[in-house]
Amino acid sequence: MATTEECLSALDRLAENLATANEELRGAAMLDRSLSCHATDLGVTFVGHLREGHLREVRTVQDVPERRAEIGLELTSDDLIALVDGRLNFARAWAAGRIRLQASLRDILRMRSLF
Template identity: 60%
Template sequence: MATIEECRAALDQLSDNLARADKDVRGAAALDRSLSCHITDLDTTFTGRLREGRIEVRGTAPGPPREKAEIRLSMTADDLLAMVAGDLNFAKAWAAGRVRLEAGFRDLLRLRSLL
């Protein structure tokens, strides 16, 4: 099982990947929304913002998210690391229920190109 530190590094890498992505992906991620990522097996939530195509992690807290972020992710630590490494396809993991993504309808439409 991955550690909290490895998950934080994976979120930083995901942010870097988004920043270097092609114009369509960067455009889809160019929202300004609160974000939470609950790592279920570590029972830890990372909170922050998705802003200008980057993920800004601002905090870590034990347990599920305390506040409802505008974009909410939930997955295991190993799934997060596998997705960032390119070993797990987000859309397939989402369809299989391994990853949960919750957001408003308009945000889901914009984020669909990331899937």
């Protein structure tokens, strides 16, 4: 099980990847959406905002926040790190139930290209 700090570091790497992405990925990242990532094994949710190709204002809250984000991910801390590092295929993990994603269909299709 990864730590909260390791998950925050992975989200920092995701933010860096978005900031330096090629045009195709950058287009997918140009959403303006609230984003939450619940690490089920840690009981922690990372909340932030995806805006202009950057992941901003990331903070940690205990459990699941009352206000639902426009894009919500649920996965284990180890899967979060593997996903950001490119060792876990998003589509396969989602199809296998390792990742739960709550978002509009359009956002789901865009999110697939980010990981």
